[in-house]
Amino acid sequence: MKEKVLVGMSGGVDSTITSLLLKEQGYEVEGLYMKLHSKPGYHEIHQARAQKAADFVGIKLHVLDLQETFNEKVFQPFIDTYAEGKTPNPCALCNRNLKFGEMIKFADEIGAQYLATGHYIKTDGEYLYAADDDTKDQSYFLFYINREILPRLKFPLGERHKKDIKELAASIKGLESFSSQAESSEICFVETTYTDLLKDYVKVDQVGEVLDQEGNVVGEHKGYMHYTIGKRKGFTVHGAHDPHFVLSINPEKNQIVVGKKEDLACYDVKLNNLNMFDDRKEFDTTVKLRYRTKAVKCNVKIENDVAYLKLEESVFGVAVGQAAVFYDDDKLIGGGWIIES
Numbered sequence: 001m002k003e004k005v006l007v008g009m010s011g012g013v014d015s016t017i018t019s020l021l022l023k024e025q026g027y028e029v030e031g032l033y034m035k036l037h038s039k040p041g042y043h044e045i046h047q048a049r050a051q052k053a054a055d056f057v058g059i060k061l062h063v064l065d066l067q068e069t070f071n072e073k074v075f076q077p078f079i080d081t082y083a084e085g086k087t088p089n090p091c092a093l094c095n096r097n098l099k100f101g102e103m104i105k106f107a108d109e110i111g112a113q114y115l116a117t118g119h120y121i122k123t124d125g126e127y128l129y130a131a132d133d134d135t136k137d138q139s140y141f142l143f144y145i146n147r148e149i150l151p152r153l154k155f156p157l158g159e160r161h162k163k164d165i166k167e168l169a170a171s172i173k174g175l176e177s178f179s180s181q182a183e184s185s186e187i188c189f190v191e192t193t194y195t196d197l198l199k200d201y202v203k204v205d206q207v208g209e210v211l212d213q214e215g216n217v218v219g220e221h222k223g224y225m226h227y228t229i230g231k232r233k234g235f236t237v238h239g240a241h242d243p244h245f246v247l248s249i250n251p252e253k254n255q256i257v258v259g260k261k262e263d264l265a266c267y268d269v270k271l272n273n274l275n276m277f278d279d280r281k282e283f284d285t286t287v288k289l290r291y292r293t294k295a296v297k298c299n300v301k302i303e304n305d306v307a308y309l310k311l312e313e314s315v316f317g318v319a320v321g322q323a324a325v326f327y328d329d330d331k332l333i334g335g336g337w338i339i340e341s
């Protein structure tokens with residue numbers, strides 16, 4: 001009997017080609033479109049595209065409405081994190097709870113041994129690895145998925161390049177339109193800017209004080225949620241000639257503290273809520289403290305679900321709330337959430 005794979009189908013080119021490749025490899029493939037966020041008009045278009053893709057590949061498409069779960073596990077934490085003066089990472093939460101949480105539950109329900117997505121990432125069933133196409137690598141956002149499910153995951157695009165996937169779709173009669181669709185934005189539920197979105201839920205635009213490191217008021221800002229650590233624009237510093245950067249954010253007082261670039265330099269970082277793919281408690285590795293930054297060498301000590309990092313070189317602008325992800329070369333060995341830097 002053929003082995004069954006459930007493919008997460010978003011209506012985009014990547015998941016369409018993923019389902020096609022798996023079908024060609026001889027699997028019994030079924031697709032799932034999940035209604036995640038509640039952006040008006042979004043699902044009508046994307047569900048129809050996913051259906052078109054499923055019809056082309058010749059597979060069944062299931063649809064699940066997970067808007068409530070998404071709101072509770074991803075969207076509300078996104079709002080709350082900004083309100084706490086921190087910088088959220090909704091994609092990592094969505095991957096753990098929805099794409100590799102609810103979706104694996106659904107795979108169980110339909111008797112599918114495997115779950116596949118069009119993410120650019122690789123796995124050997126034990127670890128995750130950065131994708132071969134480093135312009136598209138999404139491994140950073142998958143660091144928080146449950147370790148137990150790794151043997152059940154398939155990522156057919158991990159060894160391919162996005163441009164080849166688009167070319168392949170363009171060359172297949174019936175799939176040409178998928179190759180020319182706009183790339184999805186970094187946070188799928190943000191239409192314009194995150195502050196525009198936040199405005200519907202919390203008071204974003206409240207003018208506040210800019211302080212120097214001694215606590216003197218030196219200028220004005222637009223409201224603390226407009227800023228992340230390391231930002232250098234959008235606030236005034238009276239009489240300043242050099243650029244100033246946000247060093248810390250105080251949500252209770254609606255204040256931001258600013259300083260020079262060198263004041264941002266950080267060598268020590270503390271993480272909690274770890275998700276590790278191996279059991280070492282003290283090791284040398286490299287860490288990415290943001291998406292699209294180079295991984296820096298560090299030493300890690302783990303005690304009671306808290307990781308203490310000593311960086312070998314300074315990093316500028318480490319934001320509380322963001323994910324810190326460990327890599328031994330391209331092997332992802334785990335990570336956690338930044339609570340102090």
Ligand SMILES: Nc1ncnc2c1ncn2[C@@H]1O[C@H](COP(=O)(O)OP(=O)(O)OP(=O)(O)O)[C@@H](O)[C@H]1O
Pocket residue numbers: 007008009010011012013014015016032033034035036099116117118119183184188
């Ligand atoms: N609404 C959804 N329902 C089911 N699966 C989804 C959904 N959104 C994303 N996925 C799965 O997660 C993968 C990565 O999602 P991402 O949002 O990063 O899309 P992408 O890189 O633009 O891929 P695609 O071209 O398939 O949209 C998709 O390829 C798909 O397998």
